[in-house]
Amino acid sequence: MIGKFFRRSSDKPESHSSQKSPGSEKREKNPSAEGANKSADTRSGDGGKTGNRRRSNQRRRGGNNGGSGTAPAPKKPQQPWSLDQFQVPEAEGKVRFHDLNLPLELMHAIADLGFQYASPIQGQSLPHTLNGHDLVGKAQTGTGKTAAFLITVIDDLLKHPFEGERYAGEARSLIIAPTRELVMQIADDAKGLCKYTDLEIHTLVGGMDYQKQQKALNERFVDILVATPGRLLDFVSNRDCFLDQTEILVIDEADRMLDMGFIPQVRRIVRQTPRKTHRQTMFFSATFTPEVDDLVEQWTLDPTIVEIQPERVATDSVTQHVYLVSGDEKYPLLFNILKQEDVESLIVFANRRDQCRRLHENLQAHGINAGLLSGEVAQNKRVRTLDDFKSGKSRVLVATDVAGRGIHIDGISHVVNYTLPEEPEDYVHRIGRTGRAGKSGTSISFACEDDAMRLEPIEKLLGSKLTCQVPPEELLEQPPKVHVKRSSGGDRDNRGGNRGGGRRGGGGRSRR
Template sequence: MENDLTTDVTFKSLGLTGSLQDGLDEAGFTHCTPIQAATLPLALQGRDVAGQAQTGTGKSAAFLLATMHYLMETPVEEDKRGPWAIMLAPTRELALQIHKDAEQLGRFTGLKCVAVYGGTGYDKQRKALEDEADIIIGTPGRIIDFYKQKVFSLRNIEVVVLDEADRMFDLGFIDDIRYLLRRMPPPDRRINMLYSATLSHRVMELAYEHMNDPETVRIETDHVTAENVTQKLYHVPKEDKIPLLLGLFRKHTPDRTIVFVNTKRAADNVMGYLQGNDYDAEVISGDIPQHKREKLLKRFQDGDLPILVATDVAARGLHIPSVSHVINFDLPQEAEDYVHRIGRTARVGESGDAITLACDQYVYSLPDIEAYIGEKIPAEVVESDMLVEPKPPKRPKRPANAKGGPRKSGSGGGRRPPRNRNAANG
């Protein structure tokens, strides 16, 4: 897929196994992004890789292609059982996105990929694992849960991927990750890949402890933020934020807009005002039941839901094409969160707008954000005609079932690959 962020390196030049190339051809992917061009040749040679690139630049495709190529090209002993690869992500949204990408890229390989994450689908995930997964993609807590129950073994893991390793630290998952890594074959008997938006000292310490002399690849850009994002900042009193938000939506049609807030309470408040003023908006946050989150995200991706109000649980791992606007209703308190929020727009060569409202409550984080991104966010004046007098907010309905409704039954599904992987290429 040619765009401003691709290189002249083609996927066909990498010598990928035939079934993967078929998947790339069907998806319309022809040229590598910089992180793919820099890391795929190394990983395809069996080298360990620690890769850094900004969000939305194709990191997941890089490690998925390298992993699946290795599994397809490496014969399996008849008496051994999978899983053969494990991919750890900090959030269920990111795990689901990686799984979706894996299904697309690997649809002709016969490899069975299972998504394992908390919040929903316990029995379905367990059955899928019992049916022998080739690749497990998921969050550490649920994976450890099933591992301790001996639903699967880690003794034959050949490839390990840590995605968004910096976020793993932020969310306190490092002890869980070390627990899993220490129960796999030693680093020199597996391929290890680590990808992160930042390769900080603590991330590299983890890499050197649990990887086999990794090649470090940093894709540097002139700007930490995506170059195709138009940034804008308004200094506004707290009480004028809702009127300004409504004024912004009056100015542009919110076809696909994410409004970021810092707390669940603020999310409910913003959604209430938007719905009360005739805008179709829903909240996605950490305590929304998983099945409901998936439905909301699908509506948003399909264009049926124009506005998503989100806490930072949605800032990473969501690859939603054609998000036109990101609005920071609350200025984030961490500089990196600003980058990840506005990275939801301008994905892989597209363009988008990021508008930030800096109020007296959160403006103190602005200097750190601007220092981190290496530039001043252009500030604009709030004219009086930009403020819209809001109608009263719509009160949120109490859910009929606080636990998220009845659990749906289902099977693990998926085609089971032949024991000798090379036969799938036949």
């Protein structure tokens, strides 16, 4: 099925004119958008009924101070701006954002971000999604899919203002992502694209103060809601967030959510939204299994299918090394790599949270300012850790695959796979953190007796052999002996952290 294009209705033109698109007709037919005179039970989603909902205690608002329900005045650029200030020549085989009839406020933000031509997934998907079609996109991280669905969402919200009364916690668009970091990254990208609009963006993630997120929902409209499944369900169950007015639903990284066991939660969320005939749905996944195909069938209506295959699975800008070591040699090797002059900033990936915790403790004991990203770290601390890494305050980040999923930072010089990942696709994702924005990068993988078996599936995915070598003797010198203070669940040793990964560095199932 993937790779073929088909349209919701063959008799509807793919026009970018100002006439109403198929998507706008679909939303006009949505009972939830026809005003307050409709009974509550006619606004139910896929199987969910809202007749007994108690929203009388929800404050109606018109701006940040409460009021009559009138929307706040749009933000205006400080200086007049026109498309004449954003000249982009036509280029054969490329789609300009100028050609898509986007609102001026959105084009202004696109110009500020330096976007000129759409990426392949943007160029192939936007002509369909801007006209209201559902979309199924197969694309890897880094292909521009986030901007593809955000531009669609923003364009729709600006061109189809909400009519009628609005209540606290009602989301007009919903984006679901599997990890907190990815949610924060999507929200940051949305803020950049909404720079010249009055659209309100909210995030709901676990590990952060519930009351603060609740207060934000009560004080500002919810135009774009980005959330992880578990925390979103908390808010829905507590009747602090309502999804029956959702006009656009985006499900990002569906394969990752399937792997992490989130699909039952996502099913419950989708049932709270309007029926698929009354919402626009965009569905993204890097891989398509029978389980993912089944979800596509359930949640989308005659979608356009776009498949973007990267020219190479692994970028040419990343130099890849594999060092054959024992488990006891891993930490000394990492310590000595960090001493090299060309290591400007480095992310080290391990499969399990306890491995990451021990590595972080060892590095801190040796005076290396390192940050830790894993599922056991509180969200507010994770945000500070990422900010410190982005600003250069720390140059080393220790992360699990799940915690590092949303890291998009230019200028990372090195990536170290302290343990080889269990899924070959995660290897590609890891090394893709370096060699970005036209710069070169280096990936170094440690393969001990326990995880060397994972090399073959990785090589099969890459389509080429990885050169394995024994590290030079100088990279295996023992680090200074220090006292390592272990947190609960760890132990104490004073042998320089040489047991940072242990002999079982790659064994067992991943615990994130």
